[in-house]
Amino acid sequence: MTSERYAQLSSVRWWRQDLLKAARAIVVGAGALGNEVVKNLALLGWGTVVLIDFDRVEGGNLGKSVLFTEKDIGLPKVVAARAAAARINPDCTVVPLDGELRTVAGAGLFARMDVAFGCVDNAAARIALGQLAGLTGCLLVDGGLTPWEGVVRLYAPDDTGPCYVCTLTEEDLVDLTLRHSCLAYARRAQYGQGVPTTALGASVAAALMVQQAVKWIHDDPEMLPVPVGEEIRVDLAHDRYVRIGLPRREDCWLHPRAASPASAPAGWVQTDTDWAGLLSSWRGASDQPDAVLRLPMEINARVTCLQCGTVRSIGHIQASTGSPGDEDNSCAECGAQAVPDLSNVVTGDETWAGLSPGATGFPPWSWVQAGLPGVDTVVHLELPGSPPEPELAGLDPRGRE
Incomplete structure (x- = not known):
């Protein structure tokens, strides 16, 4: 300096x-x-x-x-x-x-x-x-x-x-x-x-x-x-x-709730662990065999053509084709509009559960929620890995005293 x-x-x-x-x-x-x-x-x-x-x-x-x-x-x-x-x-x-x-x-x-x-x-x-x-x-x-x-x-x-x-x-x-x-x-x-x-x-x-x-x-x-x-x-x-x-709405349905991630189980260390493996690790560590993971973004499992019925697997967060705002949901066979199959919950049975978070489009250090179906009480867990930018790789979470 x-x-x-x-x-x-x-x-x-x-x-x-x-x-x-x-x-x-x-x-x-x-x-x-x-x-x-x-x-x-x-x-x-x-x-x-x-x-x-x-x-x-x-x-x-x-x-x-x-x-x-x-x-x-x-x-x-x-x-x-x-x-x-x-x-x-x-x-x-x-x-x-x-x-x-x-x-x-x-x-x-x-x-x-x-x-x-x-x-x-x-x-x-x-x-x-x-x-x-x-x-x-x-x-x-x-x-x-x-x-x-x-x-x-x-x-x-x-x-x-x-x-x-x-x-x-x-x-x-x-x-x-x-x-x-x-x-x-x-x-x-x-x-x-x-x-x-x-x-x-x-x-x-x-x-x-x-x-x-x-x-x-x-x-x-x-x-x-x-x-x-x-x-x-x-x-x-x-x-x-x-x-x-500024006003505060007590009934605000998108009001962010401050949270801290819980300690992740040992199975979360590997960056290439798939969604099914992450879920299995959490179920074992929490002793909750029915636990699910809730994701901050929806994954498009597949698109189904409304006209010819062709099904195409996606396994990625909703993404753009490159044209501003246009989803890649057109049928590859006939070009008609196709319907996406979206989900932000991991039960382990999804067609994309064998893919890693990175392969499905989630950035490093994303937070997911873990809990039981139908139960509001959840914990936050940070996905493994670190950003590819060397300036960020060694950063630790900061807290204000």
């Missing part, structure tokens, strides 16, 4: 550069807002930043994305952003994860982070992010933009405060009840036409987001209060700044 780089920052009475150097964050979304967040974290010397996005740099991104240049067009946004952040400050390690949030980041990755930044522009992605952060006790700093406004919301790292779903309307909730588990829905939303925004709004909102994270890391509520459970709104058209308390 170059001491001169942080000399002015360290002159701030309460500043602890060592805390920032050890800090870890996830940034979901590498658009204009995500660019500004990563830039700010890099300038401050934040230790590790995991950046998640599945999109590519386009010419239209250049007018409001500080980390991208013309030579980056066509590259994954996360790769281009990592290179730019390294030029800004090599002390900050940016780890790019190129893909949709739930397919590249298990809950265990969030359990190893101090802060999660939401830089997305749709409800489906915010719900997925809120579930992962809330389940694992990770502070979520969520940002949003309109043409003239920047909005920052802070969600508590436990289940005491409001969550994103608590703030949705009844109409929003009905729509999400029907479609919230489908990855194609998330992709359709992310590829849809977004709200027009400016670099100015992104810059202001990102500064507010990172400032809250800096205060959170320093953990001094008397000098540096963090407005958890509140919304900060900046109106750039009329130069107004307001803070609003």
Whole structure:
């Protein structure tokens, strides 16, 4: 670490550069807002930043994305952003994860982070992010933009405060009840036409987001209060700044419940163990021969053609064909629409039970629930293995004292 780089920052009475150097964050979304967040974290010397996005740099991104240049067009946004952040400050390690949030980041990755930044522009992605952060006790700093406004919301790292779903309307909730588990829905939303925004709004909102994270890391509520459970709104058209308390719905059906994974049985050590083997190990260790595993994403066992009856085995989480939002559920024989057979429960009898979690599309460190059928009491277990990125492989779960 170059001491001169942080000399002015360290002159701030309460500043602890060592805390920032050890800090870890996830940034979901590498658009204009995500660019500004990563830039700010890099300038401050934040230790590790995991950046998640599945999109590519386009010419239209250049007018409001500080980390991208013309030579980056066509590259994954996360790769281009990592290179730019390294030029800004090599002390900050940016780890790019190129893909949709739930397919590249298990809950265990969030359990190893101090802060999660939401830089997305749709409800489906915010719900997925809120579930992962809330389940694992990770502070979520969520940002949003309109043409003239920047909005920052802070969600508590436990289940005491409001969550994103608590703030949705009844109409929003009905729509999400029907479609919230489908990855194609998330992709359709992310590829849809977004709200027009400016670099100015992104810059202001990102500064507010990172400032809250800096205060959170320093953990001094008397000098540096963090407005958890509140919304900060900046109106750039009329130069107004307001803070609003967010509502908590006691009947919120997607409210994340903070949890910690139980100690996994010995049979969970091998990364290539299949679902049937994992279930068998848990049944033996828990003395529950009827136990099942409940998965955070649905696996498509097979698709059946509605027209000709052809059945095609899949054995993978619902995935896209490459076209935004289109499921690979068309019949290979006649091209007609096929019906998927979806399940998120492992009983050991599934056609895909002989496949490993990785082979069915689950990222390392995903959390699954183990329990008895029809019983609400469950324990969380972390899937074996570690991410292929060397910067993440040795991370241990973090907890705030």
